[in-house]
Amino acid sequence: MTNDGYFDKAERSPFNHPTTNPGSTASCYNCVGTNHLMRGRIAVSAAIGLASGAFCWFLMKRLHQDAADFHWALHLVQRLLARQNPYDTPFEQYPLPAALFALPFVRLQPELAAGLFWGISSSLLAFGLTRHGYTRLLVFFAYPYWAGILTVQWSTIIAASAFLPWLLPATMAKPQVGLPVFLTRLDRRGLVACLVVALASLVVKPNWPWLWLRQAGNYQHFIPILVFPGAILLLALLRYRDRDAWLLLLSACMPQRWFFDSFTLWLIPQSRREIIWTVFFSWGAGIWRWYYTPHSFTEVGRCTVILLYLPMLAVVLLRKPPSEVPAANAAGGVALA
Numbered sequence: 001m002t003n004d005g006y007f008d009k010a011e012r013s014p015f016n017h018p019t020t021n022p023g024s025t026a027s028c029y030n031c032v033g034t035n036h037l038m039r040g041r042i043a044v045s046a047a048i049g050l051a052s053g054a055f056c057w058f059l060m061k062r063l064h065q066d067a068a069d070f071h072w073a074l075h076l077v078q079r080l081l082a083r084q085n086p087y088d089t090p091f092e093q094y095p096l097p098a099a100l101f102a103l104p105f106v107r108l109q110p111e112l113a114a115g116l117f118w119g120i121s122s123s124l125l126a127f128g129l130t131r132h133g134y135t136r137l138l139v140f141f142a143y144p145y146w147a148g149i150l151t152v153q154w155s156t157i158i159a160a161s162a163f164l165p166w167l168l169p170a171t172m173a174k175p176q177v178g179l180p181v182f183l184t185r186l187d188r189r190g191l192v193a194c195l196v197v198a199l200a201s202l203v204v205k206p207n208w209p210w211l212w213l214r215q216a217g218n219y220q221h222f223i224p225i226l227v228f229p230g231a232i233l234l235l236a237l238l239r240y241r242d243r244d245a246w247l248l249l250l251s252a253c254m255p256q257r258w259f260f261d262s263f264t265l266w267l268i269p270q271s272r273r274e275i276i277w278t279v280f281f282s283w284g285a286g287i288w289r290w291y292y293t294p295h296s297f298t299e300v301g302r303c304t305v306i307l308l309y310l311p312m313l314a315v316v317l318l319r320k321p322p323s324e325v326p327a328a329n330a331a332g333g334v335a336l337a
Contacts, residue, residue: 044134045127052140053119056149060111063150067110070117070152073102073173074110080204081106087211090218096201096208098173101157114152121157128163138275139266143282144308148260154178155263162267165189169197176221177261180250184243221255222301230305236316244268245316252309258300259285262308274315281311 060068067074072092076099079086086092086099105113122140129136139145148155154174161167162181168190171178182194201208224230233252239245244267251265259282269275284307294300 041127041130044130044137045123048126048137048140049119049123052122052149053115056118056152057111057115059150060114060152065111065114065151067114068150068152070102070114071110073098074106074113077102077106085211086205086208087215090215093212093215093219095172095175095212096205097169097197098154100197100200101170101173118149118152118156121154121160124164124167125156125160128160131163135272136270136275138272138279139269142263142266142279143286144259144261144263144266147258147286148263151258151260153260153263155260159264159267161185161190162264166193169194172197176254176256177251177264179254180247181264181267183250184247219255219257220297221257222297222304223253223255224301224305224309225249225252227298227301227305230301230309233305233309233313236313239316239319239321241321242316242319248309248312248316252305256301256304257297259289259304259308262304265308265312268312269315270319274319278308278311278315281307 059065072094075089075092076086076094076096079088080099086096101117102113105116108116126137126140129139145156147153154170155177157167157170158174158178158181161170161178162185165187166189168182168185171182172194182190205211225233230252233249236245236249247268248265251262254261256262266275266278269278285303288303288307294303
């Protein structure tokens with residue numbers, strides 16, 4: 001302070017205050033920016049969840065679908081609460097961990113339960129997809145997503161589990177779709193969560209694995225890699241260091257029933273161009289189904305391979321190998337450790 005009672009220029013500067021410096025100011029700005037981005041992600045995810053959940057509920061009511069395929073997860077819970085055998089019908093083909101995800105909805109009307117499940121699944125996926133921007137939200141335009149909403153499928157929440165380790169037990173609800181995601185996105189937290197759910201299911205009903213496996217013969221399916229021209233998908237091994245290549249190949253080896261089971265493949269495309277082209281080809285399957293009724297699951301499988309799997313193979317093969325991608329751009333991580 002000068003003799004006339006005023007602060008000199010140096011003392012007036014806030015940056016010379018002992019508790020204020022450029023570093024702390026920058027940290028404050030970063031914190032505010034991070035909070036702003038998080039609020040934006042939450043708002044967008046909530047909007048997608050609300051819109052998709054309401055539309056799913058409308059479809060269930062309009063088409064008199066009850067809870068569609070989600071009905072069988074609710075059936076598991078209802079039978080367990082009644083202390084009855086949950087596998088009392090050949091149509092019950094879900095493993096017991098699926099009941100965990102249906103439990104919060106079991107007292108609701110089936111249509112509302114289906115809408116809430118689909119809306120929450122979509123919201124969680126949107127939140128995961130927006131981790132590095134909003135471009136990847138374009139995956140919601142893929143035909144398998146809309147095929148899934150008609151029957152309230154599990155592929156959306158399974159795709160979300162790729163971004164949220166605590167949600168990885170969702171892969172256990174439909175293992176033929178979830179196993180490739182589990183094997184390519186596994187980490188310690190996800191493994192612990194899966195072990196907890198597995199142990200809890202065995203405590204509830206110790207013999208459920210045997211009861212469930214007896215139902216396997218009732219599952220009508222195709223295996224993409226065994227349907228011509230599915231063998232071409234083995235070319236994904238040329239990118240064996242890329243975990244997306246393994247996701248594609250492992251998915252091709254799993255038994256599947258319909259187009260909605262392939263929605264998890266949209267974890268593969270990263271850029272706007274990759275997503276738009278794969279979405280474009282996916283609607284070829286929707287158009288084919290609109291004008292043609294398949295007579296076998298082999299026909300469904302062939303259409304799935306040509307219009308869903310082969311475009312994903314092109315994405316994997318045409319993408320630069322992980323070793324050529326700068327570390328700064330590898331935030332999405334495609335290399336296997």
